[in-house]
Amino acid sequence: MxxxxxxxxxxxxxxxxxxxxxxxxxAELDVEAALDIVRPICEQVHAGGVQAVLDLDEKFDGVRPQSLRVPAEVVAAALEQLKPALRDALDESIRRARIVHEAQRRTDSVTEVVSGGTVTERHVPVERVGLYVPGGQAVYPSSVVMNVVPAQIAGVGSLAVASPPQRSNTGDFVGYPDPTILAACALLGVDEVYAVGGAQAIAMFAYGVLDESGETVCEPVNLVTGPGNVYVAAAKRLLLGTIGIDAEAxxxxxxxxxxxxxxxxxxxxxxxxxxxxxxxxxxxxxxxxxxxxxxxxxxxxxxxxxxxxxxxxxxxxxxxxxxxxxxxxxxxxxxxxxxxxxxxxxxxxxxxxxxxxxxxxxxxxxxxxxxxxxxxxxxxxSNHVLPTGGCACHSGGLSVQSFLRGIHVIDYSRDALADIADTVVTLADAEDLPAHGAAVTARFETT
The missing domain is CATH 3.40.50.1980 (Nitrogenase molybdenum iron protein domain)
Structure with a gap:
């Protein structure tokens, strides 16, 4: 065996x-070969907007959602119908995840390099994030928790979740993500949920999509996180630069x-x-x-x-x-x-x-x-969105830090700059970039 x-x-x-x-x-994971498959899918989404995404839903998941964005009332209904034991389990999972991830919060640090010269490191959340939740042979409401909790604690202002439509759903949920995924979103206060999976979901997040009247249905995001299959990984690689990614899971x-x-x-x-x-x-x-x-x-x-x-x-x-x-x-x-x-x-x-x-x-x-x-x-x-394929030798799992950018703020007084001016000029001359040095000395020229 x-x-x-x-x-x-x-x-x-x-x-x-x-x-x-x-x-x-x-495991054999040929992301490079999958690029040839996902490239036309991503181009189709870029050019065709909402209708292209719905066409791809129908092609790959066997069902065409009534709308790309899951209506708020459907998300709310999923929570209302959630079995009490499962709701309690999700609540406890969320509670514990928040305890751990709250401890990961970073505070700004101010370093006085010299008298009158400081460098402050600010930790600023990305503005908008697309969170991918897979839904193939199994559905993963736990992945909603693992993606959303650290993003919320980081202070991300705009969160959108995408998960494949399920043709096996019944009633009002036909063509939408599994109701347990929708219910997890509702528990976490996320109401922007899209019925789309695979490479087309990553492309939708990267480019944003318009409907036939030119109205925006999904705004583009800055960062995409979450696990997925080889085609999701390939789309992440292809679109890296247009979007930031957590990893090629x-x-x-x-x-x-x-x-x-x-x-x-x-x-x-x-x-x-x-x-x-x-x-x-x-x-x-x-x-x-x-x-x-x-x-x-x-x-x-x-x-x-x-x-x-x-x-x-x-x-x-x-x-x-x-x-x-x-x-x-x-x-x-x-x-x-x-x-x-x-x-x-x-x-x-x-x-x-x-x-x-x-x-x-x-x-x-x-x-x-x-x-x-x-x-x-x-x-x-802990977080279960983790590096695979040997990538743990250089990468870590999803955390609050995944959603933050470090920005250095440099604040020097006239005297502090004067004290280091010769050093800057010397280094600039060594790199044959004299205008760099002149940008410093110009501040001390007499008129």
Whole structure:
């Protein structure tokens, strides 16, 4: 069901970091090839506006919404019809996310460089953000929470959510995003919601769209955040510059670093939980215990057969992106998971907290038996919009900072500038930019 990769002995020591990364299981995500597919889609949206987006909804999602923007009364009705238990769960998820993200707030800092010379760093939110919430094989009201909460805490003034229309909806919700997504938007006070998914949603946010009368239906945004499939990732890459993006999120992934003390039933359950997302999801176990590996394989056979989405899970666990990696010891295991740079990394070892402190590359780290990834997906308070495909070696997850821009404000007095004038002139001359120096000395010329 799941492949093994044996990196014990010289197999690991002979690999440098780059070679190790390319050896480990990884989902195949060819964003470059997808660019050729999404480019005409984005051009169609740019040229055709609302009607083009509706045409693409019908083509890719099998349903044509009555309107591109979900009417406010439909959003409100979704909240009214939400089951009390689910509403309570979303409320608690929002509450915990706000606790964590409130702590990420930054305050402006003023640094006096010299007497009369200060540099202030201001943290200013982007003006308008498009938040993408996927809705393919599953729907993700939790992603509404994870996108909206940090944006609101950052102080973003204008928020819009896009999620694919669902042809399986009934009643007033036919052709609109799943009602649980709409209800989550309502709980968070977001009433600008669009029934559009995929690359066309990213293009709509980037360019804005007009209706046939020339009226603006969706204003362009400054930044787009949120996970999606390869076509969403490709559209983000294509339109980067027209918009800012959080990341090119690919298929979801989990890595588990475990030793012989780990419970194989828990390890197997967590590998399955990630494989449940889709056939390209990656589930990787790194362990120095062959006995644990064998027990986990046995647990997988039993548990996968009993899971609801058995075919999807089997495809993900059996794909080249998933596997059990055997290493000689915990030090080697740390090296492997650092090279893998997982979106989600679980530590199930002796002194799990101490081992977690040694990890440098991961989107989020889950410590011990009682911090499964699914806790972080919904209600730990952390954010589940995380870097995938090894990008955790250089990028972090969505946070309040994702929606803020740092602006330096320079304020120097005449005396402070006079004191540094010769230094500026010297550096400007060294770069053969004498007008730069003259811009300083001109302020001290006598008339």
């Amino acid at each position: 799941i492949n093994r990769l044996d990196l014990r002995g010289a197999a690991l020591s002979d690999l440098d970091a780059r070679a190790l990364r390319s050896t480990l299981p990884r 690919g298929p979801t992934e989990i890595a588990i670093l475990a030793d012989e003390t780990a419970d194989p039933a828990l390890v197997a359950a967590d590998l399955i939980s990630q494989a449940e997302h889709d056939e390209l999801a990656a589930s990787v176990l790194v362990t120095d215990s062959e006995a644990l590996a064998t027990k986990v394989e046995q647990e997988l056979e039993e548990r996968v057969a009993a899971t609801k989405h058995v075919e999807r899970v089997r495809a993900a666990l059996g794909g080249p992106q998933s596997g059990i990696v055997l290493v000689d010891g915990l030090d080697e295991g740390v090296r492997v998971v650092d090279a893998y740079a997982a979106e989600h990394l679980e530590i199930q070892t002796r002194d799990a907290a101490g081992v977690a402190a040694r990890i440098r590359n991961a989107g989020a780290i889950f410590v011990g038996d009682y911090a499964p990834v699914s806790l972080g997906d919904y209600a730990a308070g």
